Amino acid sequence: MAVTVSIPTILRTHTGGEKSVEASGKTVAQVIDDIESRHGGLKDRLVKDEKLHRFVNVYVNDEDVRFAGGLEAEVTDGDTVTILPAVAGGMR
Amino acid sequence: MGFVLRIRRDHVDAIVAHARRDHPDEACGVIAGPDDGSDTPERYIPMVNAARSPTFYEFDSGDLLKLYREMAANDETPVVIYHSHTATEAYPSRTDIAFASEPFAHYVLVSTREDDVADFRSYRIVEGEVTEESVQVVGEAGAESPAIRLNPDVTPVESYMFANTGSDDVPDA
Numbered sequence: 001m002a003v004t005v006s007i008p009t010i011l012r013t014h015t016g017g018e019k020s021v022e023a024s025g026k027t028v029a030q031v032i033d034d035i036e037s038r039h040g041g042l043k044d045r046l047v048k049d050e051k052l053h054r055f056v057n058v059y060v061n062d063e064d065v066r067f068a069g070g071l072e073a074e075v076t077d078g079d080t081v082t083i084l085p086a087v088a089g090g091m092r
Numbered sequence: 093m094g095f096v097l098r099i100r101r102d103h104v105d106a107i108v109a110h111a112r113r114d115h116p117d118e119a120c121g122v123i124a125g126p127d128d129g130s131d132t133p134e135r136y137i138p139m140v141n142a143a144r145s146p147t148f149y150e151f152d153s154g155d156l157l158k159l160y161r162e163m164a165a166n167d168e169t170p171v172v173i174y175h176s177h178t179a180t181e182a183y184p185s186r187t188d189i190a191f192a193s194e195p196f197a198h199y200v201l202v203s204t205r206e207d208d209v210a211d212f213r214s215y216r217i218v219e220g221e222v223t224e225e226s227v228q229v230v231g232e233a234g235a236e237s238p239a240i241r242l243n244p245d246v247t248p249v250e251s252y253m254f255a256n257t258g259s260d261d262v263p264d265a
Binding site for chain 2: 008009055085090091092
């Protein structure tokens with residue numbers, strides 16, 4: 001199972017500067033673990049307490065996985081997983 | 093030498109007008125520019141504040157994906173990421189700093205807490221560290237331009253009001 005994972009600028013230090021990497025897995029969690037096995041440090045930036053970090057958005061194709069099972073969201077061969085930092089803030 | 097944001101007056105006007113329009117909610121958006129290191133904001137893209145809140149802003153997640161795909165297709169980068177504070181000063185909050193994740197972007201903060209003039213300030217935010225930078229507005233204000241106030245501590249008045257007065261104009265002693 002191969003999926004393409006798009007990596008945002010701020011996390012490319014963990015992928016040797018690559019904008020996207022190939023990975024395998026049946027869920028978003030497995031895909032992240034697979035990348036982590038080759039590019040250490042990425043998982044810490046994405047996952048906290050077994051959940052996706054509030055500061056990042058992860059999409060399978062066009063769908064934000066936060067509304068589709070989170071880390072357990074399914075991925076299939078040929079899917080694109082996109083990681084983007086949330087753009088957010090506020091006065092406090 | 094400190095950082096500087098060079099930004100067109102029409103972009104400044106558009107950002108402040110957006111902030112006034114959405115007041116008292118926070119307004120947010122991006123100015124994209126070529127991803128070639130030129131650091132030039134060119135394409136103004138107002139975004140919807142999905143939080144619709146006077147104390148928080150967040151790009152809608154679907155809009156965010158669309159924006160980044162568009163920028164990737166155009167070889168663009170978010171040169172400016174702006175939002176407004178509507179009751180407090182134009183300085184990054186703890187939340188702003190925690191979320192900031194574009195180390196090469198100029199984070200522009202506009203405050204609309206005063207009715208007659210908007211504070212307009214810019215920052216680099218890298219790994220939790222905030223550095224204010226000077227703002228150089230390119231082009232003249234038009235009749236419709238809203239009043240803005242830059243931070244004189246980082247933007248010497250000479251540098252933007254008398255931009256043509258360089259050392260060449262100083263007569264020899």
